[in-house]
Amino acid sequence: MRLQKDIIFDAGYLRVNPMPKTILEVIDLKKHFTHRKGIFSGLKEKHQSIPAVDGVSFYLKQNETVGLVGESGCGKTTIGRTILRLTPPTSGKIIFDNKDITHMSHNELLHLRGEMQMIFQDLDAALNPKMRVRDILKEAITVHHELSDTEVSARMQDLLDQVSLKKSKLANFPHELSGGEKRRVGIARVLSVGARLIIADEPTSALDVSIQAQVVNLLKDLQKHLGLSYLFISHDLRVVELISHKVAVMYLGKIVEIGLANRIATKARHPYTTILWSSLVEKQSRESDASRQVKTWGVFDYERPYSGCRFAPRCPVYAANGRPDVCTNPETEPVLRDTGDAHRVACHFPL
Amino acid sequence: MTAPLLHVDNLHTYFYSSGKQAFIRSVDGVAFDIAEGETLGLVGESGSGKSITALSIMGLISEGPGVIRGNIHFKTNGTIQNLLEHLDTYVTVSGQNNRIMQVNKDLVGWEKNVDKIMRDIRGKKIGMIFQNPKSSLNPFQPVGKQIMESILLHTSVTNPEEARERALTWLDRVKIDSPRLRFDNYPYGLSGGMCQRAMIAMALAGEPLLLIADEPTTGLDATIQSKIIDLLAELKSEFGITILLISHDISIISRLSERVAVMYGGTIVEYGPSRDVLARDRSAKHPYTQALLASIPNEENLTENGYLKAIEGDVLDTINIPEGCRFQNRCSRCTDAIREQCMHEEPPLHEIAKGHHIRCWLFES
Numbered sequence: 001m002r003l004q005k006d007i008i009f010d011a012g013y014l015r016v017n018p019m020p021k022t023i024l025e026v027i028d029l030k031k032h033f034t035h036r037k038g039i040f041s042g043l044k045e046k047h048q049s050i051p052a053v054d055g056v057s058f059y060l061k062q063n064e065t066v067g068l069v070g071e072s073g074c075g076k077t078t079i080g081r082t083i084l085r086l087t088p089p090t091s092g093k094i095i096f097d098n099k100d101i102t103h104m105s106h107n108e109l110l111h112l113r114g115e116m117q118m119i120f121q122d123l124d125a126a127l128n129p130k131m132r133v134r135d136i137l138k139e140a141i142t143v144h145h146e147l148s149d150t151e152v153s154a155r156m157q158d159l160l161d162q163v164s165l166k167k168s169k170l171a172n173f174p175h176e177l178s179g180g181e182k183r184r185v186g187i188a189r190v191l192s193v194g195a196r197l198i199i200a201d202e203p204t205s206a207l208d209v210s211i212q213a214q215v216v217n218l219l220k221d222l223q224k225h226l227g228l229s230y231l232f233i234s235h236d237l238r239v240v241e242l243i244s245h246k247v248a249v250m251y252l253g254k255i256v257e258i259g260l261a262n263r264i265a266t267k268a269r270h271p272y273t274t275i276l277w278s279s280l281v282e283k284q285s286r287e288s289d290a291s292r293q294v295k296t297w298g299v300f301d302y303e304r305p306y307s308g309c310r311f312a313p314r315c316p317v318y319a320a321n322g323r324p325d326v327c328t329n330p331e332t333e334p335v336l337r338d339t340g341d342a343h344r345v346a347c348h349f350p351l
Numbered sequence: 352m353t354a355p356l357l358h359v360d361n362l363h364t365y366f367y368s369s370g371k372q373a374f375i376r377s378v379d380g381v382a383f384d385i386a387e388g389e390t391l392g393l394v395g396e397s398g399s400g401k402s403i404t405a406l407s408i409m410g411l412i413s414e415g416p417g418v419i420r421g422n423i424h425f426k427t428n429g430t431i432q433n434l435l436e437h438l439d440t441y442v443t444v445s446g447q448n449n450r451i452m453q454v455n456k457d458l459v460g461w462e463k464n465v466d467k468i469m470r471d472i473r474g475k476k477i478g479m480i481f482q483n484p485k486s487s488l489n490p491f492q493p494v495g496k497q498i499m500e501s502i503l504l505h506t507s508v509t510n511p512e513e514a515r516e517r518a519l520t521w522l523d524r525v526k527i528d529s530p531r532l533r534f535d536n537y538p539y540g541l542s543g544g545m546c547q548r549a550m551i552a553m554a555l556a557g558e559p560l561l562l563i564a565d566e567p568t569t570g571l572d573a574t575i576q577s578k579i580i581d582l583l584a585e586l587k588s589e590f591g592i593t594i595l596l597i598s599h600d601i602s603i604i605s606r607l608s609e610r611v612a613v614m615y616g617g618t619i620v621e622y623g624p625s626r627d628v629l630a631r632d633r634s635a636k637h638p639y640t641q642a643l644l645a646s647i648p649n650e651e652n653l654t655e656n657g658y659l660k661a662i663e664g665d666v667l668d669t670i671n672i673p674e675g676c677r678f679q680n681r682c683s684r685c686t687d688a689i690r691e692q693c694m695h696e697e698p699p700l701h702e703i704a705k706g707h708h709i710r711c712w713l714f715e716s
Contacts, residue, residue: 071572072543178665179397206570208396208599213646213661220658235572238648242659279577280602 023197023229024060024083024116029053029092031075031082052078054253055092057336060197063223065230067244067261069237069276075253076233077121080199083231084118085109096197114144117195121202123182127174133185134170140192159188162225163218180211187218191226199231204239216243237280241265246342249273252310255336259343269339269350271317308333309348317349324348354426355384356593357408357561362421364400364407365454366414368670374451376669377403379617381421382700385561390587390594392608392625394601394643396666399614401597402482405563408595409479410434410469416456419444427476427560434472437464475505478559482566484546488538494549495522495534498556505557521552525582544575551582555592563595568603580606601647605629610706613640616667616677622700623707637709638684676712684713 031053052075060066068076082089085101094102096116101109120126127136134156141147141155160167163184174182183203190198200219204212216239222228234240240247241261248258249272257270268274308328312318318327326332326348334346364378378400385391393401407418419442423434441461446452481487489497498518499511508514515534522530525548538546547567554562567583568576580603586592587607598604604611604625611628613621621628621637628636631644631651645652645660652660664681673679676693685693689712692698700708701715 071574180665208666209601209648210396210643210646210662211666213648213659214663216648217658217661236648237573242648242650242653242657276573279574 020062020064022059023062023097024231025093025095026059026079026083027057027093027095029056029079029082029094030090031078031087032090051253053082056250056253056255058248058255058258060229060231062196062229063227064246065223065232065244067240067247068231068233068250069235069240069247070250071276072235074250076235076250077201079250080118080201080231080233084116084199086118114193115195116197117190117193117199119183119186119190119198119200119203121205123186124174127182127185129174131173132170133172133174133177136174136185137170137188137192140189144193155192159192162191162222163188178211179207180214183207183211183215184218187215187222191222195228197229197231199233201233202235203232205234205236212239219243237265237277249276252306254310254346256311256347257343257345258336259345260341263341263343269343269345270311270347271315271349271351272311274351275316309346317347317351321349353387354424354431356387356389356426357595358384358422358424359404359408360422360424362404362407362418362423363451364403364412364418365416365451367416371670373670374454376617376672378407379669379672381614381617381619383612383619383622385593385595387426387560387593388591389610390596390608392604392611393595393597393614394599394604394611395614396599396643398666398669400617400669401599401614402565404614405479405565405595405597408434408563409473409477410465413462415458416442416454417458417461419451419454419456425472425476425561427472432468434468436468474501474554474557474559476559477561477563478554478557480547480550480554480562480564480567482569484550485538485543487550488546488553490538493535493537494541494546494553495519495530495536498522498549498553501553501556505559518552518556521556522549525549525552525555526578527552542575543571544579547571547575547579548582551579551586555586555590559592561593561595563597565597566599567596568598568600576603583607601629601644613637613643615639616672617669618677618710619700619708620678620710621708623704627704627707635703635707635709635714637678637711638682638713639678642681642683676710686713689713 030051032049032051034049056079058066068079070076078087081087083094089102092102093100096112101112137156137159138152141152147155165181165184165188169177169181177185203219204215207215219230220243223230232240232244244261246258247261247264248255249264249270250256251272257264257268257273264273265277268277306313307330312327334348336344336346338344339350360382362378362381366375366377368375381404383391393404395401406412408423412418418435418438421435424431425434441457441464443455444451488494495518498521499514502508502514502517503511508517519530519534522533527533527545527548541549564583568579571579583594584607587594596604596608608625610623611625612619613628621640628640629644642662646662648659654660662681667677675695676698679685679693692712698710698712698715700710702708703714
């Protein structure tokens with residue numbers, strides 16, 4: 001079993017090795033869901049497909065956090081689930097730790113499952129309501145490794161210490177825990193199998209600010225001590241900005257901008273990213289109401305037809321430039337281009 | 352001085368946990384008032400009793416024992432009405448040391464009484480935007496119909512055609528694109544933001560004097576959130592509507608409200624003008640408010656090594672309320688001089704500046 005010792009060694013290795021290896025690489029990943037209208041219309045016409053994820057490429061280095069932001073429905077969660085092969089990808093490649101897992105069989109995947117894990121969004125649904133915390137953790141500890149009872153309890157104690165959860169909570173059922181404690185159990189369960197890559201899907205949404213801060217600190221701590229890599233999916237821009245090294249901004253199934261977190265937050269080049277960040281109510285309350293320009297961008301709609309740039313119908317730059325053809329021509333859909341400093345943006349008229 | 356539109360006094364709402372054989376003291380002596388045209392923000396962690404306060408005002412608590420003590424004075428047509436009138440005839444309370452230990456309540460009689468009083472208030476005088484618009488709208492009726500119903504029930508309009516026209520103007524006013532098309536949409540066909548707008552339209556269509564907005568933007572995207580807040584701000588300046596705004600997001604509260612009440616464990620711990628309560632640089636502040644402001648994720652609040660300043664410990668469990676100050680086990684500002692008091696005596700709300708009250712022994716000189 002991959003014990004804590006080994007992982008700590010990894011973290012030490014990172015300190016002496018300035019070039020951490022890539023733990024996850026996603027190349028042109030696509031996931032299309034088919035949308036059937038009804039039994040009979042399904043016979044006549046071709047099924048309409050919804051491109052939830054439509055050609056996404058990025059990589060994640062060891063000990064690094066990549067934040068994935070975007071409005072709900074833009075495909076963030078689908079990316080997370082597809083990377084773990086919880087839903088099969090339509091096309092593209094997923095490379096985990098130099099192994100192509102895109103078409104790996106389930107038996108082979110089983111061995112890798114311990115190393116890549118997901119913290120689910122809705123823990124009320126992800127924790128079995130009829131199992132006590134002790135049994136939930138025990139199941140996770142023993143699922144990949146055969147351990148004796150004393151080893152299990154030692155491991156359990158380790159985990160409780162790592163996520164700072166009281167031992168008395170082991171006897172509780174999930175509904176008896178507070179939101180923050182439930183998160184801690186969720187994180188302990190992920191750590192128990194020895195995960196190195198963690199896909200955290202909205203780990204702090206639905207938590208109060210004070211508890212949210214505790215969970216963010218815990219995740220940071222664990223990364224420092226265990227050398228974990230996170231794909232941090234969230235629509236809370238403030239949290240993403242603080243926890244991530246790099247941030248990828250998604251719009252309608254595509255990454256429109258990716259770069260270092262503070263650059264995305266302050267020197268964004270894509271109009272969508274700037275709109276997203278300027279819509280933070282907190283930022284607005286600091287500006288005076290008069291100086292705040294009224295922003296009238298439309299509504300995010302998955303089924304709206306588009307051609308060329310997906311953001312064009314809502315884009316202020318597109319409107320200001322007199323609706324140029326290059327934005328709506330399907331031949332010239334913008335692709336991610338490097339603009340220096342590890343910053344890439346998909347826009348014809350970057351700011 | 353004119354009387355406030357709503358004056359809540361000493362409100363207690365309890366529930367009973369049969370598993371633990373104890374009272375859940377959700378709202379434990381809440382008092383505040385809202386003047387006409389004002390927005391009061393109610394902020395606090397989940398479980399602090401914000402929503403239960405709102406539901407108590409609306410008379411929508413159906414589980415026992417529910418509201419057991421207090422007064423809710425509401426001003427309608429120049430007269431002041433107590434929404435909890437005759438409460439004492441249905442409830443007997445006993446206890447010791449200001450702590451309620453036993454409650455006998457005639458629930459059936461009380462419900463009848465509440466319904467009688469609230470029939471002319473709910474929707475008509477006090478409108479409410481509920482927390483989860485998707486589950487609060489009727490899934491079997493088009494949204495337009497639901498707004499029409501509110502108009503027919505609560506305003507002087509009785510003609511369905513006229514009500515339909517009004518519903519359309521309301522849909523337009525809350526900025527729903529192509530209201531005529533959306534009128535016939537069912538809630539599942541609308542996005543979260545649009546459902547929230549429909550919900551706001553429905554609450555406003557009854558032309559209430561007071562609007563209670565319970566977490567109006569929770570669970571919405573940042574872009575939609577800012578639009579809903581803009582909408583509320585606009586309605587406020589346009590119609591001068593009085594709002595009780597409930598949220599756990601301080602940034603939303605600070606954007607809209609003139610005064611703020613901070614709740615913790617069923618009581619108000621700080622209460623005053625927003626600029627005093629929510630200012631970061633003020634030292635006169637309840638330790639809880641201070642910690643809450645410090646835990647907001649932004650650059651200024653980061654510690655040197657990049658961590659957030661979390662409040663240690665968990666939200667207060669309102670079943671086991673400690674003797675003394677409710678925040679004592681998480682408080683970092685308790686000093687030796689006042690520790691005895693913090694542990695054994697609950698601090699009163701103390702006025703430290705005009706209209707600014709703090710419930711903490713630190714400010715009790």
